[in-house]
Amino acid sequence: MASRRKKVYEGKAKILYEGTEPGTLIQYFKDDATAFNAQKKAVIEGKGVLNNRLSEFFMTGLGAIGVPTHFIRRINMREQLIRQVEIIPLEVIVRNFAAGSISKRLGIEEGTALPRPIVEYSYKDDALGDPMVSEEYVIAFGWASQQDLDDIVSLALRVNDFLSGVFYGVGIKLVDFKIEIGRIWDGDFMRLVVADEISPDSCRLWDVKSGQKLDKDVFRRDLGNLTDAYTEVARRLGVLQASPAPITKPTLIN
Template identity: 45%
Template sequence: MEKLGMRYQGKAKKLYETDDPDILWVEYTDQATAGNGAKKANIEGKARLNNRITTVIFSLLARRGIPSHFVRSISDTEQLNRRLDMFPLEIVMRNRAAGSFAQRYGVAEGTALKQPVLEFFYKSDPLDDPFINRDDILALGLATEQDLDIIAAKTREINGALTSIFRAINVELVDFKIEMGKTGSGIILLGDEITPDTCRLWAIGNNHDGQVTHLDKDIFRRDLGSIIPAYQTILDGLTELEERESQSNS
């Protein structure tokens, strides 16, 4: 596989064309951002951790019948992904009130929701990724009714799988953000990444006096210390889970 010119540079990844038109070369970077890029820092080791974490998560999801664009990891910080025509949407699933949801409705962070909440945000840096509802999406032609039905069903399936995966390593999945796109034949697949950059993850049974032990990018957002030990904890737990599942299936 030959790496060609850069196709896109995001906040935490660079995407390159390859000599296979259906495959993209993805390079994770050490850059951390918050507030839609308002806060930035270069954190050594972040690229390696996120590349490995998303590799393991996509593998665990595949075992549970949830396919993605992931093809294979090719270095500590790089992987190959199937090319998708991405929806310009951030798809958010919430199991507890946190972040913008808690602020929007004046709910205490950590409040358990009576059911998971599915939200959409329009991917637009100039507009600061605004909240967008289903009717808006349809009116703007960003997706069809059928697309949104499939996206919603897949997101709920992913939520169930991820909740179980993280619970197995004593971590609670508070919420997460994913992206999806279509293959050339029109199949909707999970894309982008699933890492502590895109999930809120709280340690189970390790919280004291109402204080949450964060294992995600909120550590960076809120200046709570270094993200590296937390991300390493997530990687270690997921790697052990993957090994246990591999042994049980052999």
């Protein structure tokens, strides 16, 4: 089916095809994993299926609490129908604990709780390495207005509250995450929605007790099997059954 559809865009982890109705796209999740702006690459069997299911779970949950997203419905194992949006060229990063680049920049030990959630922006450009930018840059270059940024921060913090609670309930610490924001027009009225995906590709997730990493750092830092880590996240959240193996006899559940 994929070959007959018109490809709109291909990124590192997903492909977008023309949707089935006007104003929609089909988002296909690949098994490709990349790190360090695609300097490190691999194909991880089953990653796309897990991220499709997990992103559906989070986007549906956000919709249920009134956070607008681009998600319409999951179509199959690897694809979901989404609203076509104009992506604001920023990665919106929310940090709850120090890890990765903020630890390097500021010399804060990884895992240190930050005084409050910190929202920062990177300019979406792989060739430049997605450089961090200030609000001043965002407004000066017209990527978003001050009103947009106020709304983006508000959306990002609501997503953070929701995700932190959901993960903490299954023994996972949400260290940080990134989202992308899109614009949707309704006539003259524009609204901002959470777009792209929410998955262990775009979050740092640590086991609360052991500190074990359950996100893409497993791949970045060669810490083991990425699919196992993502499967564990999905299992804890109840997105996958504990055992995908076929059950041969009836199981009694108390």
